[in-house]
Structure formats: structure tokens, C-alpha cells
Amino acid sequence: MEINKVCYRALHVPNSWTLDAYQSIGGYKVWRKILQEKTDPNKIIEQLKESGLRGRGGAGFPTATKWTFIKRDMPGQKYVVCNSDEGEPGTFKDRDIMRYNPHQLLEGIAIAGYVMGASVAYNYIRGEYREPIARMEAALAEANAARLLGKDILGSGFDMHIHNVEGAGAYICGEETALLDSLEGKKGLPRFKPPFPAAHGVYGKPTTVNNTETLASVPVILETGKYGNYKIFSVSGHVNKPGNYEVPLGITFRELLDLAGGMLDGKKLKAVIPGGSSAPVLPAEQIMDMPMDFDSLAKAGTMLGSGAVIVLNEDTCMVELLARISDFYMEESCGQCTPCREGTGWMARILHRILHGEGSKEDIDKLDSIASGIMGHTICALGDAAAMPVQSFIKHFRQEFVAKI
Amino acid sequence: MSTQLPQDITTQIDKFLAKFPDDQRQSAVISSLFVVQNNNGGWLSTELMDAVADYIGMPKIAVYEVASFYSLFDLEEVGKHKIYLCTNIACMLRGSKSIAQYLQSKLNIKFNETTADGKVTLKSAECLGACGGAPMLQLDDQYHENLTFERIDALLEELD
Ligand SMILES: Cc1cc2nc3c(=O)[nH]c(=O)nc-3n(C[C@H](O)[C@H](O)[C@H](O)COP(=O)(O)O)c2cc1C
Ligand code: FES
Numbered sequence: 278m279e280i281n282k283v284c285y286r287a288l289h290v291p292n293s294w295t296l297d298a299y300q301s302i303g304g305y306k307v308w309r310k311i312l313q314e315k316t317d318p319n320k321i322i323e324q325l326k327e328s329g330l331r332g333r334g335g336a337g338f339p340t341a342t343k344w345t346f347i348k349r350d351m352p353g354q355k356y357v358v359c360n361s362d363e364g365e366p367g368t369f370k371d372r373d374i375m376r377y378n379p380h381q382l383l384e385g386i387a388i389a390g391y392v393m394g395a396s397v398a399y400n401y402i403r404g405e406y407r408e409p410i411a412r413m414e415a416a417l418a419e420a421n422a423a424r425l426l427g428k429d430i431l432g433s434g435f436d437m438h439i440h441n442v443e444g445a446g447a448y449i450c451g452e453e454t455a456l457l458d459s460l461e462g463k464k465g466l467p468r469f470k471p472p473f474p475a476a477h478g479v480y481g482k483p484t485t486v487n488n489t490e491t492l493a494s495v496p497v498i499l500e501t502g503k504y505g506n507y508k509i510f511s512v513s514g515h516v517n518k519p520g521n522y523e524v525p526l527g528i529t530f531r532e533l534l535d536l537a538g539g540m541l542d543g544k545k546l547k548a549v550i551p552g553g554s555s556a557p558v559l560p561a562e563q564i565m566d567m568p569m570d571f572d573s574l575a576k577a578g579t580m581l582g583s584g585a586v587i588v589l590n591e592d593t594c595m596v597e598l599l600a601r602i603s604d605f606y607m608e609e610s611c612g613q614c615t616p617c618r619e620g621t622g623w624m625a626r627i628l629h630r631i632l633h634g635e636g637s638k639e640d641i642d643k644l645d646s647i648a649s650g651i652m653g654h655t656i657c658a659l660g661d662a663a664a665m666p667v668q669s670f671i672k673h674f675r676q677e678f679v680a681k682i
Numbered sequence: 683m684s685t686q687l688p689q690d691i692t693t694q695i696d697k698f699l700a701k702f703p704d705d706q707r708q709s710a711v712i713s714s715l716f717v718v719q720n721n722n723g724g725w726l727s728t729e730l731m732d733a734v735a736d737y738i739g740m741p742k743i744a745v746y747e748v749a750s751f752y753s754l755f756d757l758e759e760v761g762k763h764k765i766y767l768c769t770n771i772a773c774m775l776r777g778s779k780s781i782a783q784y785l786q787s788k789l790n791i792k793f794n795e796t797t798a799d800g801k802v803t804l805k806s807a808e809c810l811g812a813c814g815g816a817p818m819l820q821l822d823d824q825y826h827e828n829l830t831f832e833r834i835d836a837l838l839e840e841l842d
Contacts, residue, residue, distance in 0.1 A: 354703075366770045366809035399701075404716070404754045405766075405810050407823040440701040445712045445752030448808060462708030462740070464751040480706055513772035513813035520814045554771055554809075585813070587772055601771055605808055 280536070281523045283507045284370075284493040287378040294412050296419040299380035305425055307496045308384050311391060312433040318349050318392040321499065328498045328505025334360055334451075334488030335553065335583050336658075337571045340495075346475035347483045349394035356484040357389045357398035358460065358474075359492050362444055362451035364403060365553035366605060367585030370509040370521050371489035375402070375409035378493065379416035385492035387426060387437045388499070393485055396436040400489075401456055404445040413441045448609040452657045453486040455611065466611050467657035508581075510569065512537040514588035515544060526570040526581075533569060533586065544590035548673070552582025554602050555662030557669030558589075579669070595674040596681050599666060600628040606663035617660040620651040624667055636682045645671055685729040687737055691717055695737060708740045711748050715755055724764060724803075725756040761796040761803035763841055766820040769806045772813030781817050781829050782806070788838065801841060 287293035287302055299305070310316070326341035347355055359382065363371040374382055386398045402410050417439060420426045428436050447465050449455045455465035457479045478484020490509055498505050509523045510533055517538030524533065530549065540546055546561040551569070557579040559567070567573055574581045589598070607621040624647050630636045648664035655661070671678060687695070694717045698710035714734050719726050726749055735742040749755045756764075767785060769778050782793075789797050789804055796803040812818045815827025826837060 363811045364809065367772050367813055368809075369811045369813050372811050403811065404712070404752070405807075405820060408825070442701065442709075443713055443716065445716070445748075446754035447752050459712070460709060461706065462711040462748065463744070464747055480703065511814065513816060514775045519772075519816065550771075587775070587813075589775065593775065598771060598774070601769075601774055605770060608808065 278524060278528070278532070283497045283504045283523055284374045284378060284381065284490055284509060285521070285523045286497060287381065293377050294379050294416060296380060296416070296423060299378070303500065304380050304496070305384055305420075307499045308387055308425065309431065311388065312431050312435060315433070318394075321388065321392050324499055324502065325495070325505070328502070330491065330494060330498060330505040331571060332488055333490035333494070333508065333584065334453075335365065337581065340487065340491055343475075343485060343487070344389065344392055346473075347393040347395070347485055349392065351394065351483060354397065354480075354482050355393055355395040356479050356482055357386055357393065357395045358453075358456065358479060358484055358486045359386055359398065359400040359489055360451065360453060360456060360486055361400055361402040361406070361409070361489045362448075362456060363406075363489070363583075364448040364451045364609075365555065365583045365585060366602075367511060367513055367550065367553045367587045368583040369511045369513075370584065372406060372409050373521050374489055374493050375406070376412050379409075379412045380420065381496055382413070382489060382493040383416055383420050383426065383439060385495040386439055388495050389485060389487065389492060390437045390439075391435060393483075395483075395485070396438060398437070398439045399460055399479070400439060400441045401450070401460055402441060402443055403450075404443045410441060410443060417441060448605075449611045449657075449659060452659065455657070456486065457484065464611075466613055467659075469656055508569075508584050511583075511585045512588065513585070515541040515590035515593075516588050517541055527568045527573070530564045530567050530569055530586075534588070537588070540588070540590060542590075544592065546588065547591045547593055548589045548595075550585075550587040550589070550666075552580045553585040554587070554605065555665055556580045556582045556585075557665050558595075558673060559669075560673050595670055595677045596628065596632050599670045600625065600632050602666045603628050603663065606659065610659060610663070614655040614660065616651045616654045617663065620647050620660070621663045623647050624663070628667075631678060631681050634681060636678075638682060640682070641671060641675065641678050684736065685733040687718065687730075687733045688721075691721055692737060695734075699738075707738045708744070711738060711740065711745060712752065714738060715745070715749055719755060723762070724760045725758060756803075759796075762801050763822055764803050764805065764820075766805050766807035766810065767793075768808070768810045768812070768816070768818050768820075770809035770813075772809065773816040773818060776816040778817040781819075781831075781834065784831050784834060785819075788834065802838075 331337040450465035454468035459465040474484040603625040612618040648667040698713040702709040735745040818827040
């Protein structure tokens with residue numbers, strides 16, 4: 278199996294984050310070619326469509342389709358926004374893209390700008406990521422100095438100004454419309470959709486928001502015509518070699534677990550959270566031979582999400598784990614929608630009660646009904662993200678909750 | 683007289699402002715608050731937030747809102763160093779609870795407290811995006827992964 282061929286293709290090169298290193302492996306070749314040949318944007322969209330690339334930010338929206346929402350010849354300023362907020366617990370892939378292959382992300386952002394006629398792009402990076410921010414800033418300075426970005430790039434008449442922008446510690450700002458508010462210098466509160474960012478984005482202008490991994494994949498996909506089906510899995514928890522693995526979608530969980538060195542201390546697998554902490558948990562017997570792709574996981578009642586695979590061994594207390602997950606969503610709820618603001622707190626309090634042996638029989642069903650009350654009743658998907666773990670933990674591990682009562 | 687930001691700070695803020703359209707100066711507020719906070723021993727006073735508001739040209743209340751919404755801004759005095767220990771699930775699965783206990787007893791403080799000598803403020807953080815190196819913490823601008831008690835001892839020893 279080929280691994281680390283797309284966003285991580287530079288990993289083996291010394292100082293892979295420098296312009297020289299990136300160009301030594303063919304970096305900016307696609308970008309130069311596009312500028313030279315003035316490639317028809319529709320052709321690029323066609324290639325992306327054929328590759329099957331789907332958004333890596335969590336929702337899996339087809340990238341080619343998203344890129345058709347904003348037309349190149351639409352008048353006025355348009356924007357590309359790269360979502361490097363990476364806050365879904367368990368996810369740590371974008372950090373390594375920015376640390377080790379920042380130029381490829383810049384190249385992907387520039388291509389997106391070219392296709393949609395957006396001459397300005399913002400890369401919104403979570404404020405804790407000081408090292409990735411420094412690497413992105415250094416790469417940006419190099420690319421600007423080499424005239425690969427900026428005004429009238431390589432004499433093409435095309436302008437592309439990319440700016441790195443920092444967040445300041447708020448999970449909700451990963452949600453694309455909250456991110457736009459944050460970019461405008463406000464609290465990050467999700468906006469009602471529609472209008473979607475493509476119609477009314479940052480500063481009210483047409484904006485395309487894509488995840489870091491999505492954008493960084495683009496140059497390699499266009500260059501090779503392959504790899505649209507590659508995805509980074511951030512494997513954490515009870516494995517011997519936690520880390521990022523960029524592999525073909527559809528490998529089985531068993532294969533992924535093997536890559537990650539197998540179970541820590543030879544313990545038995547109990548369950549897996551396959552797509553970040555909001556993804557419904559699956560017990561060992563259901564996940565072991567599961568193909569790790571969007572559709573198979575959806576069919577099994579969970580999701581690929583951000584590709585964060587959290588591995589749990591037989592000793593894991595599911596009540597304690599769920600209580601911690603619920604604390605997180607309570608803490609990070611922006612408070613705009615009543616079901617989410619109240620529901621996340623209510624669930625967390627009940628879970629801690631159960632954890633401390635003070636729960637009652639009704640509590641378990643109450644949890645389930647609070648979760649259903651949140652599902653689908655909020656402006657953004659944070660509500661769903663808080664509800665899904667609760668429902669799935671109770672569904673698969675009800676007896677553990679009962680035993681605590 | 684209201685507080686004025688020193689020139690080396692406004693020079694940095696000008697660089698942030700240049701990233702945004704002329705009529706969108708507010709976009710620079712988060713980055714501006716970071717440099718002001720770093721220049722003030724890690725926290726933001728009302729006077730400093732007011733100065734940022736004046737310089738950027740936005741309502742003071744809008745700056746307070748931002749400063750209180752985002753968790754990386756401190757509105758009260760903090761220790762010379764900040765430690766954010768990740769306590770989210772991937773770290774929890776790999777022992778962050780015992781690291782938390784160790785840190786708290788070694789520093790003789792609880793989360794959200796500052797050591798008596800004013801050296802360290804300890805906080806618990808949500809997932810910091812380094813779960814492959816769990817358990818982990820952020821000490822000022824630096825991540826430290828695969829923590830052990832020995833590693834904590836060394837880190838605290840090196841602190842000035
Ligand atoms: C609560 C919440 C948090 C999110 N956090 C992130 C994030 O950290 N990074 C990200 O790329 N997308 C995140 N998303 C998804 C974005 O809203 C958006 O769908 C994504 O950036 C689109 O990019 P893509 O099409 O390339 O996947 C989040 C969504 C929600 C509801
Ligand atoms: S859970 Fe600790 S860094 Fe992600």
C-alpha cells in the first residue's frame with residue numbers, strides 16, 4: 278500500500294517546509310503550468326470531479342461541486358478561506374500539513390483562487406498552532422519573494438494574495454460561518470444558512486471555505502490525476518504508534534490498526550470513534566473489517582468526519598469517556614440556540630451524576646431524549662456533534678451506564 | 683489621558699491591518715490583542731483593550747466581547763508562564779489525568795491558579811490538535827508531547 282503520497286508527500290525530504298525542498302519534489306509545477314497555459318478553470322473542476330475529492334473538514338462535500346458555486350467572471354471581490362482551525366478532538370492532521378508541507382497548501386489555495394477568480398485568500402489557523410503559523414508565514418514570505426504569489430504572478434496578469442490569520446481558542450470557529458465572523462474580528466457565532474458563504478461570505482462577499490487537507494490535496498491530484506481517494510487518518514488512543522497515516526480510503530480498520538502498530542500493551546479492542554469525538558462510536562466487532570470510507574461508515578450509522586480515529590481498549594470506561602466528551606461540547610457551545618446551550622449542560626451534568634454513582638434509572642432515557650431534542654434543532658452542527666456521541670454510547674454500551682446506577 | 687500603544691506594537695498591528703480591506707480594520711483585532719497581551723506579561727487590562735479599540739477604530743465594547751469570547755486571552759493577571767494541559771479524550775486515554783495530578787501537586791496549585799511565586803499559571807485545555815503525542819501540554823508557545831513525570835520535572839526545572 279502506498280502511504281503519504283499526497284499532503285504528506287514531502288515528509289521524507291530534509292527541511293521539507295522550505296521552497297527549495299518543495300520545488301525539488303515538483304512543487305509549484307502545476308501552478309506554473311496553469312498560469313502559463315491559462316488553463317480553463319472548467320478543466321480543473323472537471324479533473325477534480327473525476328478524482329472524486331470530497332471535503333476533508335468533516336462533511337465530505339464534493340470539492341468540484343463547491344468550486345462551481347462561485348464563477349470566475351462574477352464581478353466584485355471574491356475570497357478563498359482555508360479552514361485550519363482543526364479543533365475536532367482527535368484530529369491533528371492539518372497541523373502536520375502546515376508544519377511539514379506549507380507550500381503545497383499555498384499552492385492549493387492559489388489554484389482555488391485561480392479557478393474562482395478570487396485574488397485574496399485567508400488561511401485561518403487556530404491560535405495555539407504557533408509552530409504551524411510560523412512555518413506558514415515563512416513559506417508565504419518565500420513564495421511571495423519568488424513571485425509565485427502576489428501581483429501579476431510570473432507575468433500572467435493574475436493576482437493572488439494569501440494571508441495567514443489566527444484564531445484565539447474557540448472550537449466553534451471551525452464551523453465555517455463562525456469562522457467568517459471571527460475573521461471579521463467578531464465573536465465566532467455560526468450564521469443562519471442560507472445564505473451560504475458562496476453567496477454571502479466574508480465581508481458579505483462570495484467566499485469558498487475549504488479545509489486545509491482538501492486544498493493541500495489539489496496540486497497532487499491535478500498533477501497525477503490520481504489520489505482523490507486518499508485521506509489522512511489521525512490515529513490516537515490505545516495503539517502502539519499513534520500518528521497520521523495518509524492512505525487510500527476504503528482500507529479496513531484492521532489494516533489501519535496494523536499501520537498504527539496494533540493495540541497498545543496487547544490489550545483487546547473495545548470500540549472505535551472513527552471520525553473525531555462527535556462521530557458515533559462503533560464496538561470492536563462492527564468496526565474491525567469495516568472499510569474506512571465515507572459511505573461505509575455512514576451506512577454503519579457513524580461517519581468518517583475529519584478522519585480522526587480514536588481507538589479504545591477493553592479497560593476504557595465508556596461513562597467517563599462520554600462525560601468528558603459532553604464537557605467539551607458544553608464548554609464550546611456558543612450559546613445562541615437554546616437546545617444546544619441548555620442541552621449540552623444538562624447532558625454533562627447527568628453524565629457526571631451517573632459517573633459518580635448518583636444517577637437514577639430514568640437518567641439514561643433522559644439523556645437519550647435530551648440528545649434527540651438537540652439533533653437537528655440548532656443553527657450549526659455543534660448540536661448534532663454533542664448529541665451523536667451520547668446516543669451512540671448509550672445504544673452500544675447501555676449496560677455500562679446501568680451498572681453505574 | 684488614555685493609554686497609548688508603544689510604537690513597536692503599533693508597527694506590528696499595522697502589518698495585520700494590511701492584510702484586510704481598508705474598511706475592515708476590525709479583522710485585525712485578534713492578532714492585535716495577541717501582541718498586546720504578550721507585551722503585557724500575558725494578560726489584557728481594560729486600558730490596553732481600550733487602546734487597541736482606539737487604535738483600530740472599533741467600539742471598546744466590541745474589543746471586550748472578543749477578548750472575553752476567546753479562551754487564549756486572559757483578562758486577569760497571570761503567571762510568567764502559562765501551561766495548558768490537554769485533558770480531552772485522546773490525552774485522557776493516554777494518562778492525562780495522572781499528569782494533571784502530578785502537575786497540580788508539584789506546582790501546589792489547581793487548574794486556573796497561579797503559583798505563589800507568580801511563575802506559572804496552570805490551565806486545562808481542550809484538544810490542542812496533537813493527540814498523536816498524547817498526553818501533551820502547551821507551555822507558552824511550545825508544545826510538549828508524550829509527557830511523563832520525568833519530562834514534567836525537566837520542563838519545570840528549565841523554567842526561568
Ligand atoms: C462545530 C463544527 C466545527 C468544525 N470544525 C472544523 C475544523 O476545525 N476544520 C474544518 O476544516 N472544518 C470544520 N468544520 C466543518 C466546516 O464547517 C466546513 O464544512 C469545512 O471547513 C468545509 O471544508 P471542506 O469542504 O473542504 O470539507 C466544523 C463544523 C462544525 C459544525
Ligand atoms: S486530545 Fe489532547 S491533543 Fe487532542
